[in-house]
Amino acid sequence: MRDTGHIQLPPSPGVGYKPQHFTAIMGDPGPVGWLEVHAENYMGGGGRPLAQLRHLSERFPCSVHGVGLSIGGEGALDADHLARLKTLCDWLQPASFSEHLAWSSHDSAFLNDLLPLPYTTATLDRVCAHIDQVQDVLGRQMLLENPSSYLAFSESEMDETDFLAAVAGRTGCGLLLDVNNVFVSATNLGYSPQGYIDAFPLDAVGEIHLGGHDEDEDETGAPLLIDSHGRAVVDPVWALLDHTLARTGPRPLLIEWDTDVPDWSVLAAEAHRAAEALHRVPA
Amino acid sequence: MTSQAEFRVALLDPHQTPPQGVVTPDGRPVFKRFDVYRNNVAVSLTEALETAFPVLRRIVGDAFFRAMAGVYLRQHPPRSPLMMFYGEDMPGFLQNFAPARSLPYLPDMARLELAIRQTYHAADAAPVDPATLAAQPEDALPRLRMGFAPALRLVASDHPVHGIWAANMAGGDNPAHRAETALVTRPEFDPLVDALTPDQGRVLSALGEGARLGDAVRLGGAGFDFGPLLTLLLQRGAIISLTIEEPVS
Numbered sequence: 001m002r003d004t005g006h007i008q009l010p011p012s013p014g015v016g017y018k019p020q021h022f023t024a025i026m027g028d029p030g031p032v033g034w035l036e037v038h039a040e041n042y043m044g045g046g047g048r049p050l051a052q053l054r055h056l057s058e059r060f061p062c063s064v065h066g067v068g069l070s071i072g073g074e075g076a077l078d079a080d081h082l083a084r085l086k087t088l089c090d091w092l093q094p095a096s097f098s099e100h101l102a103w104s105s106h107d108s109a110f111l112n113d114l115l116p117l118p119y120t121t122a123t124l125d126r127v128c129a130h131i132d133q134v135q136d137v138l139g140r141q142m143l144l145e146n147p148s149s150y151l152a153f154s155e156s157e158m159d160e161t162d163f164l165a166a167v168a169g170r171t172g173c174g175l176l177l178d179v180n181n182v183f184v185s186a187t188n189l190g191y192s193p194q195g196y197i198d199a200f201p202l203d204a205v206g207e208i209h210l211g212g213h214d215e216d217e218d219e220t221g222a223p224l225l226i227d228s229h230g231r232a233v234v235d236p237v238w239a240l241l242d243h244t245l246a247r248t249g250p251r252p253l254l255i256e257w258d259t260d261v262p263d264w265s266v267l268a269a270e271a272h273r274a275a276e277a278l279h280r281v282p283a
Numbered sequence: 284m285t286s287q288a289e290f291r292v293a294l295l296d297p298h299q300t301p302p303q304g305v306v307t308p309d310g311r312p313v314f315k316r317f318d319v320y321r322n323n324v325a326v327s328l329t330e331a332l333e334t335a336f337p338v339l340r341r342i343v344g345d346a347f348f349r350a351m352a353g354v355y356l357r358q359h360p361p362r363s364p365l366m367m368f369y370g371e372d373m374p375g376f377l378q379n380f381a382p383a384r385s386l387p388y389l390p391d392m393a394r395l396e397l398a399i400r401q402t403y404h405a406a407d408a409a410p411v412d413p414a415t416l417a418a419q420p421e422d423a424l425p426r427l428r429m430g431f432a433p434a435l436r437l438v439a440s441d442h443p444v445h446g447i448w449a450a451n452m453a454g455g456d457n458p459a460h461r462a463e464t465a466l467v468t469r470p471e472f473d474p475l476v477d478a479l480t481p482d483q484g485r486v487l488s489a490l491g492e493g494a495r496l497g498d499a500v501r502l503g504g505a506g507f508d509f510g511p512l513l514t515l516l517l518q519r520g521a522i523i524s525l526t527i528e529e530p531v532s
Binding site for chain 1: 317364366406
């Protein structure tokens with residue numbers, strides 16, 4: 001039977017787990033109350049990755065975050081990959097499973113990036129059908145994450161927030177609200193990030209992501225932010241988080257840092273800042 | 284309408300214009316904004332290949348490797364989201380990659396580095412107790428069959444593939460030319476690479492395919508001594524089962 005509540009993780013700071021932090025996290029996790037792993041890194045047969053994950057899961061609630069399912073793809077979901085996700089979830093019994101509103105595979109090629117899709121009634125039907133299939137196969141509710149956008153589609157018929165609200169309403173999935181992605185997309189596409197949050201179906205939010213981005217410009221000199229997960233969260237994103245938490249109340253709050261991964265102390269400092277943001281919010 | 288087929292072609296070909304229908308917020312055609320995705324794809328796949336093939340990269344140098352990766356990733360984009368196994372077509376690619384022909388051992392080095400990653404992620408298995416083997420009656424040994432850990436890999440080469448790998452890992456000189464078979468095992472969590480003679484490699488390969496010990500050792504040639512290979516396999520925890528075939532009466 002499917003869970004109906006959207007929040008499965010503790011409403012505390014979590015971090016994206018990196019193997020180089022294993023000893024530090026097991027020794028002193030600081031304010032970190034849960035961990036998130038990328039599903040695809042734990043799809044081997046055994047060895048150190050699965051042994052470490054087993055140890056971690058005995059101590060921390062875990063979130064499995066997929067980056068390769070291509071839920072926004074035009075074609076059918078990769079049945080082999082969905083079966084691998086089921087094997088992992090059945091073995092680990094994570095508190096949460098999440099994936100992205102994006103596509104990454106076409107025909108037999110996997111492009112290893114989260115690629116954008118237009119928001120139309122046709123893409124809405126397709127995404128909902130794929131999420132129904134995922135939730136049926138895994139036997140659990142999933143969370144769907146809002147993307148970082150660098151461009152728009154002339155064929156789009158609706159706002160991203162309306163699209164996500166419709167997906168959550170039709171499939172019963174929860175949403176993963178990445179506040180840095182909101183800031184990146186709003187800057188790149190020229191809308192208000194606070195307005196996006198206010199229009200977002202916040203009741204469905206089961207997890208919040210925070211991460212760092214890089215700053216660039218397009219060929220016209222317009223700002224172009226790039227979701228790199230390679231540095232600290234910037235102040236305007238922390239402010240947008242406060243704006244969000246004031247409306248949602250405390251939520252599981254993840255720090256993502258995937259490239260140029262720093263020492264544990266740097267990541268722990270970000271987790272402390274996340275804990276302070278959560279403490280400012282009335283429960 | 285923007286099709287994902289069109290998007291994919293433009294992603295992997297920097298000379299293509301971005302697909303129809305992807306626009307800036309005020310509806311103009313995109314250039315650099317599309318390049319963000321192009322860059323993400325090319326950089327992330329190049330990094331995945333750098334992680335997969337550290338010794339290949341050391342041998343050919345960073346600039347050559349990056350240029351080669353750029354050709355490879357367009358000819359052979361990943362076929363699955365498991366990036367830890369990306370690069371499975373590298374040996375065949377290198378065989379036909381003209382700029383790499385002066386280093387004929389590169390395809391075998393790619394096979395060895397792929398084997399090391401497969402070994403790292405292979406299923407766990409408990410090794411047999413060496414005492415179990417010692418307890419077998421000597422006259423039964425020719426009828427012995429061995430089961431091997433899922434982590435075990437063999438890479439047979441006409442080149443000193445283990446020696447070149449080890450020299451690049453430790454920073455030494457390349458060994459003299461000879462044929463070698465590399466044995467990759469995982470006693471605990473970290474893969475270990477050992478050198479076998481081609482004869483040892485043939486014997487172990489036959490055992491891995493289920494041959495009886497008595498038949499397998501014949502492939503090692505006259506005077507083949509199974510002792511050193513057996514000692515190594517036991518040290519590496521590579522044997523996980525032993526069965527004796529009953530003699531035909």
